Amino acid sequence: MEMLNIHNTVEDLVFAEVEEIFNSIEESGNPDQICTCQQCRIDTACFVLNRTKPRYIISNRGVARTETQPFEQQQKEADIITLVHEGIRQVNHNQRPFFSHKDSSENAVSFEKPVFNIPTIIGRLFNGLNFAPMADITIELRHEGKLVEMKDQNWQNPYHLVSNIEGTYTFWSSPIPAEAAGIYRIFEFAIQIEAPDFERVHHVFNIPVLSELKAVGSFSLGRTFKLPDLFMFPPGGEGEDNLAG
């Protein structure tokens, strides 16, 4: 069976640049005392992604094809780096509440046994009527009907969306024990959102994961799973599919 994947190459570029710039800030001794925690990295990546045009390719059996010219590519990278620096300023200025901004490796549950490391899940939620980012709403991540346990207390589930983060929500699941390393399994998750003036959202998605020898201690933007944007509608519409068109 042939597997076709639609992939946004700009996402890879953004995640790589964000990671590199944050790491170089840490290596330089962080003179401006910028928070370099996982959540602030994700928020910065989302800030940049929301301001760049996606570039989709179809990858076939892992072989990605793109027709981007080298010059165009360099220009795009320069633009992205500029946006990353702007994002770092904005995010640092506007740190999200309900979050301790601590390095999660200090208080993470450690697993010495093989596990499935579930990637960090990132998504955005909009009002389908005016495309405004949703705020003051609670989002649940569920697996087999139950709320998914988060990796440590820095991460919340249910997740409470506040107004200054432009509808972006994130989850980092606790690793799931595996019998051995190298086992391929598909995990089914659901995003569930209920709000008084909107139709319930129940978005089911799968994440394929290869088990590893131990839990991933530190966060990496390379280990992220980006959900499609979700839209909420008042009751009575054709609210069957909450995905973007």
Ligand SMILES: [Zn+2]
């Ligand atoms: Zn932070």
